[in-house]
Amino acid sequence: MNKKQTRREFIKVTAAASTAAGIGVTLFPGMTFADQKSGTNWHKSVCRYCGVGCGVMIGEKGGKIVKVKGDAQNTINKGHLCVKAFYLPKAVNAKTRLHHPMIRKNGKLVKASWDEAMKLVATKFNDIRKNHGGNALAFYGSGQAETEETYMANKLFKGCIGTNNVEGNPRLCMASAVGGYLTSLGADEPAGTYEDIEKTELFFLAGSNTAEAHPIVFERIMRHKAMNPNVKIIILDPRKTPTDQVADLHLFPKPGYDLAVFNAMAHILIKEGFADDAFIKNHLFFKDNKKNKHSFEEYKKFLEDYTPEIAEEISGVPAKDIVKAARMFGKAKTAMSMWTMGLNQRKRGVWANNLVHNLHLITGKIGVPGSDSFSLTGQPNACGGVREGGGLCHLLPGHHLVVKEAHREKVAKVWGVPASNIQPKPGKHTIAMFSALNAGEIKGMYIMCTNPAQSLPNAKKYWKGLKEQFIVVAESFFPTMTTEYADVVLPASFWTEKEGVYGCTERRSQYMPQITDPQGEAKWDAFILRDLGKEMGFEREFAKYETAEIMWDEYRGLTKGKDMNLMGASYNRLKKVRGLVWPVPTENHPGTYKRFTDGDPIYDALPAEKKKGRRMYFYGPKAKDGRATVWMRPHDGPGEPTSAEYPFALTTGRILEQWHTMTMTGTSPQLNRSVPHAYVEINPADARSKGITNKDQVIIETRRGEMQFEARVIDRPIPGTIFVPWHWPDKPINVLCSDIFDPGSKEPEYKVAAARIRKV
Amino acid sequence: MPIAGVLILTQPELSDNALVKLNKMNKVTTYGIHKENYIIAVLEGNSISELETITNSITSKIPGVIGVYPSYVNYEEIETQESTE
Ligand code: SF4
Numbered sequence: 001m002n003k004k005q006t007r008r009e010f011i012k013v014t015a016a017a018s019t020a021a022g023i024g025v026t027l028f029p030g031m032t033f034a035d036q037k038s039g040t041n042w043h044k045s046v047c048r049y050c051g052v053g054c055g056v057m058i059g060e061k062g063g064k065i066v067k068v069k070g071d072a073q074n075t076i077n078k079g080h081l082c083v084k085a086f087y088l089p090k091a092v093n094a095k096t097r098l099h100h101p102m103i104r105k106n107g108k109l110v111k112a113s114w115d116e117a118m119k120l121v122a123t124k125f126n127d128i129r130k131n132h133g134g135n136a137l138a139f140y141g142s143g144q145a146e147t148e149e150t151y152m153a154n155k156l157f158k159g160c161i162g163t164n165n166v167e168g169n170p171r172l173c174m175a176s177a178v179g180g181y182l183t184s185l186g187a188d189e190p191a192g193t194y195e196d197i198e199k200t201e202l203f204f205l206a207g208s209n210t211a212e213a214h215p216i217v218f219e220r221i222m223r224h225k226a227m228n229p230n231v232k233i234i235i236l237d238p239r240k241t242p243t244d245q246v247a248d249l250h251l252f253p254k255p256g257y258d259l260a261v262f263n264a265m266a267h268i269l270i271k272e273g274f275a276d277d278a279f280i281k282n283h284l285f286f287k288d289n290k291k292n293k294h295s296f297e298e299y300k301k302f303l304e305d306y307t308p309e310i311a312e313e314i315s316g317v318p319a320k321d322i323v324k325a326a327r328m329f330g331k332a333k334t335a336m337s338m339w340t341m342g343l344n345q346r347k348r349g350v351w352a353n354n355l356v357h358n359l360h361l362i363t364g365k366i367g368v369p370g371s372d373s374f375s376l377t378g379q380p381n382a383c384g385g386v387r388e389g390g391g392l393c394h395l396l397p398g399h400h401l402v403v404k405e406a407h408r409e410k411v412a413k414v415w416g417v418p419a420s421n422i423q424p425k426p427g428k429h430t431i432a433m434f435s436a437l438n439a440g441e442i443k444g445m446y447i448m449c450t451n452p453a454q455s456l457p458n459a460k461k462y463w464k465g466l467k468e469q470f471i472v473v474a475e476s477f478f479p480t481m482t483t484e485y486a487d488v489v490l491p492a493s494f495w496t497e498k499e500g501v502y503g504c505t506e507r508r509s510q511y512m513p514q515i516t517d518p519q520g521e522a523k524w525d526a527f528i529l530r531d532l533g534k535e536m537g538f539e540r541e542f543a544k545y546e547t548a549e550i551m552w553d554e555y556r557g558l559t560k561g562k563d564m565n566l567m568g569a570s571y572n573r574l575k576k577v578r579g580l581v582w583p584v585p586t587e588n589h590p591g592t593y594k595r596f597t598d599g600d601p602i603y604d605a606l607p608a609e610k611k612k613g614r615r616m617y618f619y620g621p622k623a624k625d626g627r628a629t630v631w632m633r634p635h636d637g638p639g640e641p642t643s644a645e646y647p648f649a650l651t652t653g654r655i656l657e658q659w660h661t662m663t664m665t666g667t668s669p670q671l672n673r674s675v676p677h678a679y680v681e682i683n684p685a686d687a688r689s690k691g692i693t694n695k696d697q698v699i700i701e702t703r704r705g706e707m708q709f710e711a712r713v714i715d716r717p718i719p720g721t722i723f724v725p726w727h728w729p730d731k732p733i734n735v736l737c738s739d740i741f742d743p744g745s746k747e748p749e750y751k752v753a754a755a756r757i758r759k760v
Numbered sequence: 761m762p763i764a765g766v767l768i769l770t771q772p773e774l775s776d777n778a779l780v781k782l783n784k785m786n787k788v789t790t791y792g793i794h795k796e797n798y799i800i801a802v803l804e805g806n807s808i809s810e811l812e813t814i815t816n817s818i819t820s821k822i823p824g825v826i827g828v829y830p831s832y833v834n835y836e837e838i839e840t841q842e843s844t845e
Binding site for chain 1 (some may be wrong): 765791796815830833
């Protein structure tokens, strides 16, 4: 390099070369780059923000993060990141990081020592347990917590305190996907992986603003389509989003009225000969809502009620577009559906999931490369830590259930606690838990790495319980809306300050190393819980957990022989590879691309007679005879339909620049400046009829209250629908959302609430 | 003074035009079109926020740009003195 080259230019060249390397291009052959001489130590890790699970390389120098690059060897993102990654180090060093414990005294949170804080929590929790029983305590965790952290919480609350009141925010975002997979395929989590993206001919994106919520998945879709113009994209969403720029067809259903569209697509698929009769015969059951079995002929008859014309009447989607979508789905050799909250956060979220699975099952577009029914995850470890780690009220770690005696005994033995400690009944699900907090039935709650005061639906209703009961919040950032109600706040390590495992959307578990020291007196959440356990008197039960690896090893031991077998995913191995996709039963197993079929070690080990005539065998705990189930789910609308009084459907969602309740992204003044305040999108036709112009202040009102926003007049939402992003704590739109929930998954219907809007 | 290397994904038929437009932008240095629809570029900003503003204007103002994906971000305080390396 020329001596006169400035350091800045040197770094620019390095940035260009490193970026080029990510797509296999060498820009400056033979050149030595800044990174090779700068004393930067590079560490392989995982992005902290979303469920895509991108691999990042973190450059640390002198104990500080100075660089971040996409991990070119990571198969998920192949070196590319999204704009949120700009802010990763900012979040670690944010001014709002909490550096010391705090205790509420005379109504104010004041600095305290760890010793004082832990003694207070332990004493209070023990008093509550002694006087009111274990069920008067609860834990509320997060899909952002590491698997080891949720594992410690599960042991403390379910195994030692003796309550199954253990929940987490994935209840609010993906419980319906879990219900869908369990009821349709017999086992939770997708059969395929991201690898299907580059092998598919058709993407069906339903209720997912993939471009903004899962940007790297979108990039892979785009790249694939750009290089293969025959690849088609169908979008089903009541709102136009940036994802639309590449859509071949967009179906705009009224919010909450899309079940009829899925059934009508199934109707056309069968009527026009796209059904896979052999697959249907050998792999499927047909069932109605009462779980009665039916024949394929009876299913066809059920679908007669869902002609495209009837579906148009119900959903508002033109019949011709439904037919077109069905034909595109049917004609494509392979199809991959993806969805997120638009289907999950619904009163009939499980049904919506079932009906998407149906399209794949009746056409046999599953279990082959390029075809899958693939739910996208919002949070980085909702799958790994909470679904697999058992962080919900009916689960135990490793896909075990509290209702099964053998499971309780197995887990209790590993935990070193009497099996009788683990209650045989599920605890309270999230909404029931916060209702019990309001009612004073739950008197103490430990909240870890999440912000329910803002993120719960109809949030204001639940502030009462948070205010009145004993609340402990373990958080990296301060203040949040939830810490306003806390009696004790414990500072938690963040991302590069701790090691642990994240499991993303595609069943992949990835290791994250500790790179920097915790800020101030912050501690790792798993150690806080371990130490709380000891302080509460469970010294023996928590004595052995000296390291993250000990926790992980105990946990993966529980997965042995299960559908989510992680026995081959030791820390030693995870430190070297870019994650492993379960089932991965041994240290020399490569992981499993497709479940329930050739190459899946569980399928491969099945006796030949079971597999005879079947290319898939659905062996999951909820499947019978190796068959998946096509569900006859009738049309059902939202829990709170629009009316003359509340004529608009209010729907909420994410935008690219922010994440969840902004505890991480809101710490960055830059991110805030980019989209500085909350707004409501309203269709120009609706705006005209209400006399609203762009940037007017407007009031949105639902049955739960009202809130003021700036109007954005834009043809993104369809007429009759208004959209508000849900990130801003000063405008917590969830306060206005309905807390009606899916009776199966108990996931609330954030996506549809009846509302009215007026100019201020 | 962060510096970011980014991949700009374009529609293949519009890559050339996008490159011309990018070359006219301040604080953007391009390094050619690769694999038909990737433009490699380096963005320089006084802050992360400025990087994001540049990213947003690339995405919203240049036809054919599908997305901008950071691959390398350097956050070090970088002065423009002569290098001793
Ligand atoms: S797509 Fe998600 S995981 Fe990937 S870089 Fe963006 S925020 Fe991180």
